[in-house]
Amino acid sequence: MRELILGGARSGKSALAEQLAAESGLEVVYIATAEARDGEMGERIAHHKARRPDHWHCIEEPLQLAATLQQQAAANRCLLVDCLTLWLSNLLGAGDELFEHERQALLAALAQLPGRIIFVSNEVGLGIVPMGELTRRFCDESGRLHQAVAASCDRVTFVTAGLPMTLKREK
């Protein structure tokens, strides 16, 4: 079962994803896409870590998400990817060729993965379109990615103020 949890900044999307992973009864592998490049991001990562059960295996992978998912996915496992937004941001910073390759690899892999996969991602497209060309590109690619991932997912949930709204539920 593949699932996408969308929400704004501090909307409770990660907490919901973690709750679903914990309740799955499966072995949980947490795949973090964040890199602690500055103090603020380091604090955010620490804040997330403190909330997770100690026995969850944690993998940090900022770029090669498709390969990591293929290596880790198993029928008795729940993979929790937090979050697609930072992965996209990392990829756009790494150049168009790698971005396009990894994007397509993720979408191709997605349909084939065994077990349960939960993606967390930030909705960023509902404010004023920002001035910078790069930010606008990020905003556009984020929207495109969400559409493509949502199309491959069995469930899509939008979280606001910690409260889930179901956008798609196929099983």
Next chain:
Amino acid sequence: MRELILGGARSGKSALAEQLAAESGLEVVYIATAEARDGEMGERIAHHKARRPDHWHCIEEPLQLAATLQQQAAANRCLLVDCLTLWLSNLLGAGDELFEHERQALLAALAQLPGRIIFVSNEVGLGIVPMGELTRRFCDESGRLHQAVAASCDRVTFVTAGLPMTLKREK
């Protein structure tokens, strides 16, 4: 039947509107409010055009939307306006007097139009309120416009990650 499709950047709102127009069984007239003033906007317009059926009649009207709708609307036609956001932006750039005149003309016309009308618009008010006074004005007028158009529409749909949520459905 009047319909408003709201969504963020690359949320799939235009694709949904085009699908509904195609499925209407009516003659479709596509009313584009965009002007290709720079290369990036030119690309976005070309991207949208490539997706539309060749037999749809296309009209470009950046400002006088009410008059265009009144000329084009007919019982056997579906008019697809993509999008209100650019029309609003064009109008705010053209001065307060024209803006207020065209805004009121649209809302007055809306209640009278025969056939099917589908409006696409960007939700832009769910991020941090921007610093610039003009941007804040745009954000406010966008919200006011959506409220007024939604009140006149039979259906209002919010699209996230390509997935529609029904906000209003009267018939």
Next chain:
Amino acid sequence: MRELILGGARSGKSALAEQLAAESGLEVVYIATAEARDGEMGERIAHHKARRPDHWHCIEEPLQLAATLQQQAAANRCLLVDCLTLWLSNLLGAGDELFEHERQALLAALAQLPGRIIFVSNEVGLGIVPMGELTRRFCDESGRLHQAVAASCDRVTFVTAGLPMTLKREK
């Protein structure tokens, strides 16, 4: 009954809250958190005031919301707080110590208040994460606050284009 009305800029959230207060049949006390520090904010405040019934008692309280709620709440009263966003912004400007104290005081008071309480707040976390550290902090604290208040509320509603979506309804 405690209720949170969330929405974007000019989404119709205040109008919905005022309608609910008017329909409550209770004595309404309107608690404004805005301070008219500049002409634009003065106009917004005047715009809101013009819409409210004259017989509503109005209190302006930019910072000490918990104390005001505790003083004013009564079984036969409906308190309408418009809005949490400005209160949060005022508090963050007043320093971390006061902010943390008032935030905790509000959440502690919330569970105990008699009568009906309606909070209005802006959803600001669904756009691009802004560059400034203070704005990012505001965005994060806003999301945290909404989660905490929503958890204590019986009803939570999200307003888009004047149309309500129910996120939570316990009674």
